[in-house]
Amino acid sequence: MDNTTITNDIQFSDAAMAEIQRYISHYPPDRKKSAILPVLHIAQAEFGGWVSAEVQDKVAEILGITPIEVYEVATFYTMFNLKPVGKHVLEVCRTGPCMLRGADQLIEHLEHQLGCKVGGTSADGMFTLKTVECLAACGMGPMLQIREKYYENLDPDSTDKLLDDLRKE
Amino acid sequence: MAKITFDGIEVEIPDGTTILNAARKIGGDVVPPAMCYYTPLKGSGGKCRACLVKVTAGSAKDPRPMPKLVASCVTPVQDGMVVENTLSPQVLEARKGVVEMLLINHPLDCPVCDQAGECDLQNFSYEHGTSATRYEEDRRTFEKQDIGPLIQLHMNRCILCYRCVYTADQLTNKRVHGVLGRGDASEIGTYIENVIDNEFSGNVIDVCPVGALTDKTFRFKNRVWFTKPLDAHRDCPKCAGKVILWTRGSDVLRVTARKNEYGEVVDFICNECRFEKKEMNDWTVEGPRHIARASVISANHYELPVLNPQLIPDLPQSTVDELNNFPRPFIS
Amino acid sequence: MGRKILTEHINVPDIHTLAVYRKMGGYRSVEKALKTMTSEEVVEEVKKSGLRGRGGAGFPTGMKWSFLAKPEGKPRYLVCNADESEPGTFKDRVLMEKIPHALIEGMITSSYALGARTSYIYIRGELMFVLRILEKAIAEAYAAGFLGENILGSGYSLDLHVHPGGGAYICGEETALLESLEGKRGNPRNKPPFPAVQGLYACPTVVNNVESIASVPWIVNNTGEEYAKIGVGRSTGTKLISAGGHLNKPGVYEIELGLPVEEFLFSDEYCGGIWKGRQFKAVVAGGSSVPILPAHLFLKTAEGVPRVMTYESLSEGGFVSGTMLGSGGFIAMDDTTCIVRNTWNFARFYHHESCGQCSPCREGTGWMEKILHRIEHGHGHMHDIDLLVNVSKQIEGNTICPLGDAAAWPVASAVRHFREEFEWHVKHPGAATQPGAVYRGAEEAALV
Numbered sequence: 001m002d003n004t005t006i007t008n009d010i011q012f013s014d015a016a017m018a019e020i021q022r023y024i025s026h027y028p029p030d031r032k033k034s035a036i037l038p039v040l041h042i043a044q045a046e047f048g049g050w051v052s053a054e055v056q057d058k059v060a061e062i063l064g065i066t067p068i069e070v071y072e073v074a075t076f077y078t079m080f081n082l083k084p085v086g087k088h089v090l091e092v093c094r095t096g097p098c099m100l101r102g103a104d105q106l107i108e109h110l111e112h113q114l115g116c117k118v119g120g121t122s123a124d125g126m127f128t129l130k131t132v133e134c135l136a137a138c139g140m141g142p143m144l145q146i147r148e149k150y151y152e153n154l155d156p157d158s159t160d161k162l163l164d165d166l167r168k169e
Numbered sequence: 170m171a172k173i174t175f176d177g178i179e180v181e182i183p184d185g186t187t188i189l190n191a192a193r194k195i196g197g198d199v200v201p202p203a204m205c206y207y208t209p210l211k212g213s214g215g216k217c218r219a220c221l222v223k224v225t226a227g228s229a230k231d232p233r234p235m236p237k238l239v240a241s242c243v244t245p246v247q248d249g250m251v252v253e254n255t256l257s258p259q260v261l262e263a264r265k266g267v268v269e270m271l272l273i274n275h276p277l278d279c280p281v282c283d284q285a286g287e288c289d290l291q292n293f294s295y296e297h298g299t300s301a302t303r304y305e306e307d308r309r310t311f312e313k314q315d316i317g318p319l320i321q322l323h324m325n326r327c328i329l330c331y332r333c334v335y336t337a338d339q340l341t342n343k344r345v346h347g348v349l350g351r352g353d354a355s356e357i358g359t360y361i362e363n364v365i366d367n368e369f370s371g372n373v374i375d376v377c378p379v380g381a382l383t384d385k386t387f388r389f390k391n392r393v394w395f396t397k398p399l400d401a402h403r404d405c406p407k408c409a410g411k412v413i414l415w416t417r418g419s420d421v422l423r424v425t426a427r428k429n430e431y432g433e434v435v436d437f438i439c440n441e442c443r444f445e446k447k448e449m450n451d452w453t454v455e456g457p458r459h460i461a462r463a464s465v466i467s468a469n470h471y472e473l474p475v476l477n478p479q480l481i482p483d484l485p486q487s488t489v490d491e492l493n494n495f496p497r498p499f500i501s
Numbered sequence: 502m503g504r505k506i507l508t509e510h511i512n513v514p515d516i517h518t519l520a521v522y523r524k525m526g527g528y529r530s531v532e533k534a535l536k537t538m539t540s541e542e543v544v545e546e547v548k549k550s551g552l553r554g555r556g557g558a559g560f561p562t563g564m565k566w567s568f569l570a571k572p573e574g575k576p577r578y579l580v581c582n583a584d585e586s587e588p589g590t591f592k593d594r595v596l597m598e599k600i601p602h603a604l605i606e607g608m609i610t611s612s613y614a615l616g617a618r619t620s621y622i623y624i625r626g627e628l629m630f631v632l633r634i635l636e637k638a639i640a641e642a643y644a645a646g647f648l649g650e651n652i653l654g655s656g657y658s659l660d661l662h663v664h665p666g667g668g669a670y671i672c673g674e675e676t677a678l679l680e681s682l683e684g685k686r687g688n689p690r691n692k693p694p695f696p697a698v699q700g701l702y703a704c705p706t707v708v709n710n711v712e713s714i715a716s717v718p719w720i721v722n723n724t725g726e727e728y729a730k731i732g733v734g735r736s737t738g739t740k741l742i743s744a745g746g747h748l749n750k751p752g753v754y755e756i757e758l759g760l761p762v763e764e765f766l767f768s769d770e771y772c773g774g775i776w777k778g779r780q781f782k783a784v785v786a787g788g789s790s791v792p793i794l795p796a797h798l799f800l801k802t803a804e805g806v807p808r809v810m811t812y813e814s815l816s817e818g819g820f821v822s823g824t825m826l827g828s829g830g831f832i833a834m835d836d837t838t839c840i841v842r843n844t845w846n847f848a849r850f851y852h853h854e855s856c857g858q859c860s861p862c863r864e865g866t867g868w869m870e871k872i873l874h875r876i877e878h879g880h881g882h883m884h885d886i887d888l889l890v891n892v893s894k895q896i897e898g899n900t901i902c903p904l905g906d907a908a909a910w911p912v913a914s915a916v917r918h919f920r921e922e923f924e925w926h927v928k929h930p931g932a933a934t935q936p937g938a939v940y941r942g943a944e945e946a947a948l949v
Contacts, residue, residue, distance in 0.1 A: 026621075026660075026662040026664070028702065031683065031684075031702060033683065033684035033685075034664075034682060034683055034684045035684065036684040037626065037664070037665055037666060037667045037681065037684070038664065038665055040667065041626060041629070041665060041667070053360065053361045063684075065684075066343060066344060066345070067345075067360075067361075068344055068345055068346065068347045068359070068360065068363075069347070069684075069685075071347065071349055071360035071361075072347045072348060072349060072685075072686055073667070073684065073685065073686055075349040075350045075351070075360070076349075076350070076351045076667075076669065076686040076687060076856075077626070077666070077667025077668045077669050077687070078351075078667075078668035078669065079626050079627065079667050079668035080667060080668070094846075095588045095789075095846065095847075095850050096588045096589070096785075096789055096832060096843060096846050096847055096850070097588055097589050097745040097746055097830075097832050099842075099843070099846050100745075100746045100747060100832070100834060100838065100843070101745075101746070101747075132627075132668075133586075133588075133670065133850050133853050133854060134586055134587070134588040134589075134670070134789075134850065135627050136585045136586065136590065136591040136593075136594045136625070136627070136628065137591055137594075138588065138589050138590065138591050138743060138745035138746075138751075138830065138832070139591060139743060139744060139745040139748075139751035139752050139753070140591075140751070141745070145627060147629075148629040148630045148633070149630065150630070214691070215691035215859070215901060216858050216859050216860070216901070217859070217860050218859055218860055218861055218899055218900070218901075221899060237898045237899075238898065238899060240691065240901075243691040244691075244693070245693065263895070263899050266861065266894075266895030266899065267860055267861060267895075267899070269895065270860045270861050270863075270864035270865055270868075270895065271860050271864070273864050273868060274864060303888060304868065306868070306871040306872075328860065329857060329858070329860075329863065348686070348857075350857075351669070351686075351855075351856060351857055352852065352853065352854070352855040352856065352857040352863060352866070352867070353852070353855070353857060353863050353864060353866075353867045354857070355857035355863070
């Protein structure tokens, strides 16, 4: 089997393709592979918050590299979800400075409110709860990230309000 | 040319040579061990840290010592460099540490491993390690995985030397396996159960320093020390056709590439030679192969037990000391 | 009030826009450098300033620049390290978020000094919202003629791009960052060759921290000599300190190097003291990888000399009784802090972030985490404490990149200064595993 020419049904939107081409133009023409991280971010946003093997194959095709080169990268960096996730992925910082300011309690609170453990998804499919390492918000902990947004200085009340708002979205 | 002093021995080598290769030019016991570096594979080395040495003088121009131990396999020599390997207690201590690290997640089941007897890690730990482990946590485990009909991957044994990755990159035009994941969760794999399938894929078995990648056509057929190695060749349109036949009586049990004294393949061979030519009359036999085995087994040292020293009379004092220096009993 | 160089205008409304930034004197250094100075002269000013790399290592920036190889026919690159991931450090993020043009101006002036025609800002992927801010600001700079072809008619051209990471602390190590920028796993490279000779795409490359680059415009505008007048001795200029942990006023503060630590920690101008009226127990002064110090050794050296915020003063006493300024990630801990839990948390971080390439770090970081997890959860043995220190020694100095050291130091220093607390955890697992349990000295421990 020729593994480099897998074609599949994955199609990026025109807007996403334009964004991908913009990133590719940032690097020398023979260094398209450099765009792999931005392209994976775009792919993840485009296809439901995770990158399946098929999506990764498509990324390889766009960048003119072999699929394994994409798998190697996608599995190295923690921001890429390799399995389906809930509608909102809550990424709670658990590292030292946030822990000192109550990250453990925030995680416990979220587990209780969502009815799932870290790594799991709430029964209604709305929320996936993840812990992550330091997000450079140490003075504003405890905090969590949802997509491109930081929610900082959280306490139980503001956390509950955040969850309510997200449920309504 | 550069002149360097390695463990007190002067040697002259071309500029740009690595410290390790300078030591190999001297040869013998002073040569640092190497678990990941592999001369035929570009870019290999620097990862396992087995070959760490101490540079006590950087060069004639700048004779200051280097602040940290350096990986001799990737550090080029400078004229006037002074290097200590076996002379440096710091190096030997660090190396002991490297052995320990490589073994904490490696199964200690050499007797059932197909690589036993020709395993670089076995030799390395025998020569540089200690005889007991201080690791009491669970070991990392993976399921065995067939990557095609001919090669088995047993990730538990992998030390992540990357040699098989470089081999696939440099010998074949389509690499389908690689290192996935990160940190101690890294693994060699194909991600979507691709089959490693091309004419030179079998070479990943030869370059693997441990029993992580093994030849499925040979697995458990025999212990390597019961087999008789013969140099042989055939006219092969794909590769040099120069191999070693591992035989028992008139049966060819296994075919491998020929390796030099440092375990490095001299000529990579194709899968046809390796997997399909298993009859004696496929080959022109040149004669017995001399194996420069620094193996634990051929050195007949395998009886050294990892047991309570009190139970065994007549252990050398050094071994007793070593065993007694451990913080906890070996048998509880 | 200390002098502000980077954050003077941080509270000016709309300072993130080019118009307001210009009004506050922004982009003057670009005009000055490109029109009136040679690139060598810019390098010379930065050398004279004594500016030291603000990412953590503190290596003189001008000297780093002067190592850059300049072979014919090969492009040179400047890459800004905006992969700020060191626990305790969030200064670069705040600077980029609030005053993106400060970094962009610095990138243009610095790229000119180095002769780079394409430069990259490698920002950690989690900070995608900051990337958007930077990209908007870069577009403004292009439109105003500060980027692109023939900048301000000077004949110098520069393209500047922002590149997002994907979630990996290790990419803050400069060679891992370059690998990542090339679209690979963030595995640090063996050195030599150094990036100054073979960096991005095997071309000569300088990698500098955000804060270092953002300091260059002031140096160009006011001369390196003036910059060197700020600060103390070899610690010149100002430094952004990210203050976090148990403080009344956490946040990012720009200080003049040489500020007394006591003033920084307790005065209302800065951190405002320890929160909730509690006692000051310990501090990690320069990002999670530097050695932790108990309060008394942080405020004064072992000889009783009050410490000041400089590279030299904080490292007074070496690793026996000192620490490092590092990246300026300041994590204060009050007297309810469990040092064992904190150390386990840091060890877990380094285990999680080890790239897995070289064996001492890949295996050792996980081993340390597991031992600390056991001690923290009441399953430790006395010999584990020495084992921990020994494992950290087996990692330290023996790895490809400094992550090994960064993982080893917090563990070794915690045991060095708080051994009793580790022993208490082992001896009294029942008490130590109670929620909120904390060791408060030998007398109380004896009561348990």
